Amino acid sequence: MSEHTNKQFHTDLETTRSLFLEMGGLVEAMVQDGMEALSTGDLTLVDKVREREKEVNRLEVEIDERISLLIARNQPTAVDLRLLLSVSKMLTDMERCGDEAEKIAKMARRLHESGGRYEPVVELRHMANFVTAMIRDSLDAFARLDPVHAAQVVRNDKEVDKEWKGSLRHIITYMIEDPRTISRSIDLIFIARALERIGDHAKNMSERVIYMVRGDDVRHTGIKNTERLARGEAAEEENEI
């Protein structure tokens, strides 16, 4: 690569990273707004989420196109290639977080249009804050190329799974006590499920950050080995694969 091409490549790489961070910021806001619509019944927020979802979709396609072009034109080195391939995978997870946020917003609308307030919403609110923080932490780990921070997000996903199971039990109890709430409770279950999925996607993105920095693919390796590899240590036999 000539010096000029090299400089151009790094500028383009930087733009790709910034666009991805921008997309992540939008998704974070979508999750918050969807949950806010659920708590407050402010349905203008639902429209806002749907508008942003289109922007997120547009960014997904644009970033993917940039990545293909950058690889095709520049024959990047191992490290830069890893970064580009990782962003390409992270993009998919980020876009799906956006989809889940949109589902939450739509269900918030349905719940409010059918009237009534729901007790388990408080619990979901907590879960939502938790997974939003996970998205933010994945983005931070990505921006700062910090695999140890990323491994923390992977660990946090276990917490989300616990909260999800707890919420599910809680909502089921609620339905059994008052079967008239069945239809609306199913919507709440889907909201909890959407939050749990967002946690999963944040975990996937963080695993990609570890791969980006360390070159180790930590998917399906178990949390202990993920943490070891994130610190740059060797993995140990765990039979977790």
Place this chain on the structure above:
Amino acid sequence: MSEHTNKQFHTDLETTRSLFLEMGGLVEAMVQDGMEALSTGDLTLVDKVREREKEVNRLEVEIDERISLLIARNQPTAVDLRLLLSVSKMLTDMERCGDEAEKIAKMARRLHESGGRYEPVVELRHMANFVTAMIRDSLDAFARLDPVHAAQVVRNDKEVDKEWKGSLRHIITYMIEDPRTISRSIDLIFIARALERIGDHAKNMSERVIYMVRGDDVRHTGIKNTERLARGEAAEEENEI
């Protein structure tokens, strides 16, 4: 590329394609076995699904590694690069189909261990056959590089969404009529949801096949434009994005 390198590259590309098709075959069998376990209560099938899920995870990591190496070493042309980047994305969807199949198998186990047979299972069986065919059709479209066939899968996903909504209504009615079935019915809802997700993933994979062959990114473009682009025609304004 020298002739030798070129030949080696094409052999490696072929291996990557075959491994992906193998992975797809495993996932297809997992969905079928999971549903079979649900219908018959044959829980040895659940273990079989879980074994295969590990193999699918292993293949995902192996294929991704091959793709990175192929890109880094061979600086593939636009067409080959598009193929490799597409397989990389399809891999993620395929692995998640495997995850959903595993969830179905685990819920089949729980439902049978808690005893009882459930009326709505017949309906889910139909949905399962439909989405399994969608996975197979995506793989066929991929193997034969047939974008028109792929567009049919994208269209079929709308059918799955209808079946999902129908099943959901049916199961909710069932719960309201007999609230004692609430807990078990929730499991059935999750099975239906898992099937609906598998349909989504098959759709995503088919969209990648269209991109692979035509170079047009048809995500978020709406079904009519997807079909036009798959046939090699120009897209029209639809305001669907």
